[in-house]
Amino acid sequence: MRRARLAGAALLAAAGIMLTACGGGGTEASDSGPANITFWGWAAGYEKSVALWNKTHPDIQVKYEAITDGGAGGYDKMFTAAKAGKAPCLAQVGYETFSSFLAAGVLQDISDHVEPQRDEFADWVWGNVGVNGKAYGVPVDTAPMAMFYRADLFKDAKIAVPKTWDEFTAAAAKVKAADPSSRLMNLPTDPYLYAGFAWQGDAPWFGVKGDAWSVSLDSSANTKVADYWQGLFDKQLVTSYPAFDAALYSAWSKGKVWAEVGPVWSASLIRDNAAGSAGKWAVAPMPRWGTTDAVGNSGGSATAVMKDCDRPKEATEFALWMSTNDESVSNLIASAAILPASKSGLANTALDAPQSYYGDQPIYQTFREEAAKVNDTWRWGPVMSTTATGLGDGLGKVHTKKATFADALAGAQKGTLDALRAQGFSVSE
Secondary structure: OOOOOOOOOHHHHHHHOOOOOOOOOOEOOOOOOOEEEEEEEOOOOHHHHHHHHHHHOOOEEEEEEEOOOHHHOHHHHHHHHHHOOOOOOEEEEEHHHHHHHHHHOOEOOOHHHHHHHHHHEOHHHHOOOEEOOEEOEEEOEEOEEEEEEEHHHHHHOOOOOOOEHHHHHHHHHHHHHHOOOOEOEEOOOOHHHHHHHHHHOOOOOEEEEOOEEEEOOOOHHHHHHHHHHHHHHHOOOEEOOOOOOHHHHHHHHHOOEOEEEEEOOHHHHHHHHOHHHOOOEEEEEOOEEOOEOOEOEOOOEEEEEEOOOOOHHHHHHHHHHHHHOHHHHHHHHHHHOOEEOEHHHHOOHHHHOOEHHHOOEOHHHHHHHHHOOEOOOOOOOOOHHHHHHHHHHHHOOOOOOOOOHHHHHHHHHHHHHHHHHHOOOOEOO
């Protein structure tokens, strides 16, 4: 499932960051009686998983309410409800926004309730739904990255699928030589997609030192990743269409852009927007930095337990079931094309199905294998709306040569630090 878009999340910074929840809300029963739990979300298939649960759990009934996608207004609605003490028990929250919810104090510690099934999820996944070993939600899906490529064009041009970023550069030059009107890939200027490359490259943006946040978008590790993409652009080895633009989709379909290194949800993005090249695409592991066998992640979400919830044990029980039950996970794979976060979910045979658009390759087997190699050091920050907007604005100027990747990172670094200080966070210099 795609990560929430950055537009519309302004309330996180403007009014939500220092909220404290105000009791009540989220359930309609005492601790001793049947639990009636409200769940807000927007992903396809959630309502069916809820219906499956309700059939077999008469004492814990979940009411699912579909709301607008988080970044398009859903998160604003959650924060407004939390401020009024009327938040639901459960809420769908993308990993990139989870730290903002934690910083706002609107989530509930459910560490004790998840402990029996903690081993169902990798440590790096738990790191996206809590801090200092504590959990405030249950992971649903992840979005490890891989390389989508036009297998027919690579074969005709006798270009080997690159296994490293050095080989990727060489392949980009060969594509341009084989067809001067084509390029290997489009420049990654969407901030959350770009974050996946920084994630893989062990180039963190945020850290915690004691009680203070550190920000490192302009670190040497981040400069290495930025300089790589800037170098491809300066050599005219990549296209520079806007992210999620019809022109890019057309280039995919017509064979003018031969590859996309992106997260698992790019599989449906390409399939649904480049019908003209059906059956010609394949998937391979993401190129590596030298001999380091690590990949990035760009997306995923969790079922968060809100502070207003007065039945957290039962709410957590449902959330764990939704992410691990075979029937529920099968539904979410079919409905929302997720890659499950749970180990049992990753064993689901639905992930072994051949995908006709990708030449009958069972592409989700690749993502299953890559999920175990996601760099486990990444942490999202508490003002991602500001960080993503600043970085996106800067990256959007690269193709006109009004800015470089380094400029974009420097601007996002300053804007993030300013936002943290303005909102009362301690910042480590």
